[in-house]
Amino acid sequence: xxxxxxxxxxxxxxxxxxxxxxxxxxxxxxxxxxxxxxxxxxxxxxxxxxxxxxxxxxxxxxxxxxxxxxxxxxxxxxxxxxxxxxxxxxxxxxxxxxxxxxxxxxxxxxxxxxxxxxxxxxxxxxxxxxxxxxxxxxxxxxxxxxxxxxxxxxxxxxxxxxxxxxxxxxxxxxxxxxxxxxxxxxxxxxxxxxxxxxxxxxxxxxxxxxxxxxxxxxxxxxxxxxxxxxxxxxxxxxxxxxxxxxxxxxxxxxxxxxxxxxxxxxxxxxxxxxxxxxxx
DNA sequence: CGATTCCCCTGATAGC
DNA sequence: TGCTATCAGGGGAATC
Numbered sequence: 407x408x409x410x411x412x413x414x415x416x417x418x419x420x421x422x423x424x425x426x427x428x429x430x431x432x433x434x435x436x437x438x439x440x441x442x443x444x445x446x447x448x449x450x451x452x453x454x455x456x457x458x459x460x461x462x463x464x465x466x467x468x469x470x471x472x473x474x475x476x477x478x479x480x481x482x483x484x485x486x487x488x489x490x491x492x493x494x495x496x497x498x499x500x501x502x503x504x505x506x507x508x509x510x511x512x513x514x515x516x517x518x519x520x521x522x523x524x525x526x527x528x529x530x531x532x533x534x535x536x537x538x539x540x541x542x543x544x545x546x547x548x549x550x551x552x553x554x555x556x557x558x559x560x561x562x563x564x565x566x567x568x569x570x571x572x573x574x575x576x577x578x579x580x581x582x583x584x585x586x587x588x589x590x591x592x593x594x595x596x597x598x599x600x601x602x603x604x605x606x607x608x609x610x611x612x613x614x615x616x617x618x619x620x621x622x623x624x625x626x627x628x629x630x631x632x633x634x635x636x637x638x639x640x641x642x643x644x645x646x647x648x649x650x651x652x653x654x655x656x657x658x659x660x661x662x663x664x665x666x667x668x669x670x671x672x673x674x675x676x677x678x679x680x681x682x683x684x685x686x
Numbered sequence: 687c688g689a690t691t692c693c694c695c696t697g698a699t700a701g702c
Numbered sequence: 703t704g705c706t707a708t709c710a711g712g713g714g715a716a717t718c
Contacts, residue, residue, distance in 0.1 A: 407711075438694095460712085477711055478696085498697085527695045529712070565688075574713075581712075670689075672711070 408475040410546055410579030411622035412633050412641065413460050416481055419636045420464075420521070421455045423483050427515040428452075429466060436510035439525065442534025447471070456538055458545050459578025463538040471532055472539035479523065479530035480508075483636040487512075487520030492638040498631065499524050526632065543578040546619055551577070557608045560600040567603065567611070568596035568674055580615065583628055586675045587648040588614040590657075595681040596667075596674040602684075621646070649675040 408416070429447045434440045450467030457463065462481075464471040473481070480497075482504060484490035490504035499506040504522045511523040511532055523532065533539065544550045559576050560567070571577065571585040580588070589596050591614035594607055603611070627633055627641035630651060634640055644651075648658055653666040657677035665678050 474712085476713080525695095526697080527711085529694065563688095569689095572712085671691080 407477050407581055407583065407631070408479060408627070408633055409460060409581035409584055409622075411584070411619060411625075411643070412627035413457055413462055413475070413579075414547070414623060415626045415635055415641065417455050417457045417462055420462075420481065420483060423485075423519070423636070424452045424455065424464065424515075424521070426451065426453075427517065427519065429513060430516045431514040433512040433514070434510075435505075435512075436525075436528060439510050439523075439528060439530060440532050440534075442532075444534070446534065458538065458541055459543060459574055460581070461539045461541070468536065470535050470538050472535060473523075473532050474530055474539075475525070476527070476529035476531075478508075478527045478632045479525040480632060480634060481636055482522045482524065482634070482638055483519065484522065485519045487514055487518060490520065490522065494638060496524070496638050497629065497634055497640075498526055521636075541575060541578055543575050546577060546579040546615060553609065553612050556612050557605075560603055560608055563600040564602075565600055566597045566669065567594060567600045569670055570600045571615075572672070577615075579619070582672060583630070583643075583647070583650045584615070584618050584622060586650045588618045590649045590675075590677060590681060591618055593680050595683045596676055597669065598683060618648075649677060651675065 428451050432444045434444060446469055447466050452464060452466050454465040462473045492502050495502055499508050505512060506524060508524040508526045509522050510525055513521040563570055568585055571580050592610040594611055622643040625642035628643040629640035630644045649664050652664045653675060654663055657664055657680060660679050662677050662679040664675055667674050
């Protein structure tokens with residue numbers, strides 16, 4: 407699922423292709439996934455790509471096309487829209503060519519290139535606004551994401567730390583993969599109440615988030631299920647998961663079998679030896 | 687305030 | 703074989 411490292415990888419890639427291109431035509435095949443008046447974009451030029459948390463914003467003319475990929479969204483670029491063929495199968499699109507069955511929106515540019523939005527489960531969206539999509543939260547790669555801010559947020563909540571990490575209106579960008587791996591890195595149990603973390607633990611978790619997100623970025627994200635880069639290349643972090651999707655496999659640090667629990671409707675993975683609760 | 691549940695959607699998988 | 707039930711999951715809304 408696309409989290410900060412995946413969306414940032416996509417942004418850096420698309421930035422190279424899209425800046426300066428002019429929108430010729432937009433094909434919206436799944437109406438509910440495009441919010442706004444697409445006609446506003448015709449003939450307008452792309453001037454910037456930004457990202458906050460998991461939301462990508464493409465500046466087109468005076469408007470911002472905001473994109474959330476949710477669980478299964480893919481953005482693929484092709485220099486030749488009339489024969490968009492990739493050398494390898496696109497994961498879960500069951501095809502090397504575009505458009506695929508899962509292609510729901512296509513942006514055509516004036517030079518014959520195109521951007522394809524695939525999304526099997528149709529949870530993702532493109533939303534046209536006159537500003538980047540608003541979230542008051544601090545992005546994890548921002549200078550404003552400081553230890554002080556992090557600590558203040560944690561001390562105000564008695565929720566399980568894992569739940570807090572996933573709240574996009576507090577810290578934008580972390581999803582299930584990196585929340586699990588960061589907690590493992592910091593040796594903190596996912597159910598531990600946020601406000602009960604010691605100063606040392608808060609510091610370790612702060613470092614762990616930056617370390618794990620940084621490693622994932624270097625590896626161009628995690629191609630666990632659907633995610634690929636706009637060139638249809640996989641990331642590499644899935645080969646280096648610490649605990650995520652590794653139930654029953656050995657902890658990379660101590661060899662203990664990794665456990666999986668469900669809470670608040672989501673799965674958490676952790677090492678029962680490295681990440682202990684006070685009373686267990 | 688927080689915790690839980692449902693919903694959106696589809697393919698994979700399990701059970702009969 | 704083929705049908706049906708269940709599940710995964712980001713995030714928003716409704717409910718307790």
